[in-house]
Amino acid sequence: MKTFLFILIVIASGASAGLILGVANLVFVEPSLDQATGIENQHLFATGEEKDTPEFQIKYEGYRTWQKSGQMLAGGILGISIGSLFGIAFALSRNALPGKTDIKKALVLAGIMWLTIYFIPFLKYPANPPTVGDPETVILRGILYLSFITISGFGAVGFYKLSQKLKTKKFIAIVGYVAFIVIAFITMPENPDQITAPVDLVNHFRMMSAFTVSLYWLSLGLILGSLWTHYKPHKEITSFS
């Protein structure tokens, strides 16, 4: 395999999909974030921590504009980060993935990884808008979320390895993974924070969040698959006389 080319197309596909995520968040998620930060401001005014003055609004708008600009930067970084994991998984599993083309193989893997390390953890610990999280519990919530992703991800790898040994009875491994996840789902602690924000806002935010992250995974599969098809980093040119 061409090492440098492989790393390059993995980073390029991750960055591209991450920028798509950033743009999608600006369009679909930011309205909910603005609404939620507006509620946070109302709490600040009600408790007397801040006063609703033109100076405050100017400062707040400037701060929010800066934070929104971070969507693109963070999208690029997160895109490359998750894309790197995806690239490793794709390179290691490419020959075993179903599909006749690299695009189809990449889409299949993107679907599996979306399900196991994003959507299943999302069902247990769904995204929340500002106003919901308690700063005192952020480390605990981080540990819980990361733990569940790790459990689900390594569980999927473990049961995949088991399916290779079972050969004709592969469905047993799928049933085993489902049972494993159900047990993890029940035994892992709940998010300790109470939801005090309006339910409609929280639900809409979660739907938009799930939509844009799902769009990222779809984009990642398509872009990496396309770049792999075009540049073929797995093929090496060998000269002989």
Next chain:
Amino acid sequence: MSQSRQINVSKNGVPVIAIVVLAIIFAVGLFVVGFDQGHIFSLVYGEEAFQDMYIHELTHDMRHAAGFPCH
């Protein structure tokens, strides 16, 4: 007369160096966007970085939107 030829060869092996580089990028990127609470800048600015949480604030909207726990 000698003749030079080229052929394309598929090799299944994934270079370890590539896996290591990408694994580091994955871990660092995930920490920056999803979990940093001032830790990275504290290496330069000390305890003050935990109060400012510059990276946390800059990645704030993505943190919420991508499902990471935030304040």
